Amino acid sequence: MKLRKNIATSENGFIFNPATGDSYSGNAIAAEILSMMKNGQIAEEIKATILEKYDAEPNQLDKDWEDWMLQLKQANLLDE
Amino acid sequence: MDDNTEILTVALTGLNATDNPGPGLGVIRALREEYPKIRIIGLSYDSLEPGIYLHNWVDKTYQIPYPTAEVGLLLDRIKYIHDKENINIIIPNFDSELYNFIKIAPELTGIGIQTFLPTHQQLEARDKANLYKFGEMHGLNVPTDIIAYSAEDIKKAEEKFSYPMVVKGKYYDAYVAHTPDQAQKSFYYLSAQWGFPVIIQQFIKGTEINISCLADGGGKAISIVCMRKLYITEKGKAWAGVTIDSEDLTELAQKFARATNWRGSFELEVMRDANEQLFIMEVNPRFPAWIYLTVAAGQNQPAMLIKLTQKISLPPVPAPTTGKMFVRYAWDHIVDVSEFQQLTAFGEL
Numbered sequence: 001m002k003l004r005k006n007i008a009t010s011e012n013g014f015i016f017n018p019a020t021g022d023s024y025s026g027n028a029i030a031a032e033i034l035s036m037m038k039n040g041q042i043a044e045e046i047k048a049t050i051l052e053k054y055d056a057e058p059n060q061l062d063k064d065w066e067d068w069m070l071q072l073k074q075a076n077l078l079d080e
Numbered sequence: 081m082d083d084n085t086e087i088l089t090v091a092l093t094g095l096n097a098t099d100n101p102g103p104g105l106g107v108i109r110a111l112r113e114e115y116p117k118i119r120i121i122g123l124s125y126d127s128l129e130p131g132i133y134l135h136n137w138v139d140k141t142y143q144i145p146y147p148t149a150e151v152g153l154l155l156d157r158i159k160y161i162h163d164k165e166n167i168n169i170i171i172p173n174f175d176s177e178l179y180n181f182i183k184i185a186p187e188l189t190g191i192g193i194q195t196f197l198p199t200h201q202q203l204e205a206r207d208k209a210n211l212y213k214f215g216e217m218h219g220l221n222v223p224t225d226i227i228a229y230s231a232e233d234i235k236k237a238e239e240k241f242s243y244p245m246v247v248k249g250k251y252y253d254a255y256v257a258h259t260p261d262q263a264q265k266s267f268y269y270l271s272a273q274w275g276f277p278v279i280i281q282q283f284i285k286g287t288e289i290n291i292s293c294l295a296d297g298g299g300k301a302i303s304i305v306c307m308r309k310l311y312i313t314e315k316g317k318a319w320a321g322v323t324i325d326s327e328d329l330t331e332l333a334q335k336f337a338r339a340t341n342w343r344g345s346f347e348l349e350v351m352r353d354a355n356e357q358l359f360i361m362e363v364n365p366r367f368p369a370w371i372y373l374t375v376a377a378g379q380n381q382p383a384m385l386i387k388l389t390q391k392i393s394l395p396p397v398p399a400p401t402t403g404k405m406f407v408r409y410a411w412d413h414i415v416d417v418s419e420f421q422q423l424t425a426f427g428e429l
Contacts, residue, residue, distance in 0.1 A: 008403060018402030019326040020287070020352075021308030 001069060001078045002037070009034045017077060024075060029054075033068070088386070089165055091121035091158075091193075094173025094366075095131025095138065100252070100315050101408075102129075103173045106371040107382045108137050113375055114383035121165050127424050133415045140165070143427040147177040155184045162191060169194045169389050171382070173366050176251045178203055196297075196344045196389045198365055205340055206363035208248055208279045218339040220332070221359045223282040234263045237280040246281040248362075249274035254316060256283060284361070286353040290318065292368050293333045294381045296388065297343030303381050304333045305374040305400045311407075318370055323377045323404045332358055345385060376404040 003009075008016040013026030015034065026034065029050075036046045047061055072078050090111060094102030108120050108131070122141035124132050132141040142161045145153040161167065170193055172181040182203065185195045205214050215222030223246075226237040237245055238260070247266035248254040251274050257263035263280065270278050287308065294303040306329045311320035333348060347364040367382065374381045377400035387394055423429040 006402075016403055018324055021289075021310070021322045021324040 089119040090169045091167045092171040093123045095122050095129040097130045101369040103367040103369045109372050110375045110382040151180045167193050194389045198343045225281040228278045241282040244283045248279040284351045284359050286351040289350045291333050291348040295337040295342040299338045299341050301333050301337035303379045305377045320407045325402045373406045377401045
């Protein structure tokens with residue numbers, strides 16, 4: 001699933017949906033992931049980068065990733 | 081008068097920058113940005129409309145008769161002001177005065193004052209009392225309503241839909257009523273304030289979005305700027321908002337312009353419910369108070385209106401910039417009481 005094209009994100013994790021006016025604040029990791037998503041990287045590539053860069057367990061990352069996707073979907077920020 | 085450097089004299093109303101603000105100051109700010117040498121003539125009803133005393137924005141103000149007065153008095157007053165000020169264009173900014181201004185528009189044109197207004201039929205079609213029928217006719221979602229002439233009519237609303245319901249004044253104001261007592265209280269207050277009928281409307285829960293539009297009178301909206309309310313006052317007014325853009329909102333505005341052949345400015349008050357359905361809650365036949373946000377979004381609608389009035393063809397407008405916010409504020413402006421005396425005694429300042 002891809003981030004909607006028109007979604008505006010900033011380096012500090014702020015997300016703005018110009019179709020609805022909704023805005024969200026994310027933490028530093030969220031900002032990093034959003035940036036990778038905006039660059040068109042797929043889930044596996046992003047997860048690999050996170051695992052390489054941070055001390056994270058693959059199973060935990062998978063669970064967190066699902067939760068993250070769910071949050072983005074609920075916020076209507078993903079292309080179906 | 082197609083050169084931005086030439087002096088243009090525009091007279092306008094809506095100088096009431098109060099807690100239920102009129103659009104006048106926003107319109108002036110937009111015009112001054114496009115026409116730095118413009119001369120602004122304020123037309124006021126009340127001596128305490130703040131714009132009267134803001135001399136950096138309003139060059140001179142004249143009081144005019146209330147909309148309930150005979151229309152001939154308005155025309156006489158405008159002629160008097162025109163003799164002194166040589167007005168090029170008038171922009172009325174209140175719903176309640178539009179009927180009269182539309183009526184005298186041909187006489188105004190005759191003496192060299194231009195307007196760009198809808199017709200009486202267009203004005204009537206979007207009237208709160210007719211909006212539901214209008215929506216049915218043109219396939220637009222409008223919450224169902226009861227047109228109430230007595231408090232007894234509240235019972236009809238109770239049979240048609242449940243509480244909460246929205247009780248609306250003929251021209252302005254609306255209150256959400258959760259009980260029959262609240263509905264009755266709002267009915268009496270609003271009928272005393274604005275006259276009959278009072279509109280009792282089904283309550284729609286959702287996100288409040290307003291759309292400011294300018295239409296050419298030939299079925300096309302030439303500028304559409306959408307704003308989501310971020311901070312809403314007790315009177316339901318946006319005190320902060322952000323520009324947004326979405327295809328269904330734009331299409332809704334175009335559909336309204338097509339259905340009515342609207343001429344001039346209008347504002348759609350829209351609710352987006354949980355199912356993403358859009359409901360038109362109200363149509364205001366004028367610029368909104370947040371009109372300056374259209375300038376921030378790259379579409380200076382008041383300046384475009386001037387050009388339409390002058391029959392200057394407009395280039396296609398770029399898509400509005402999204403993510404532009406307005407945050408309104410209140411300011412205690414200090415004036416000497418002599419200014420107030422001057423206005424109340426002589427009707428001009």
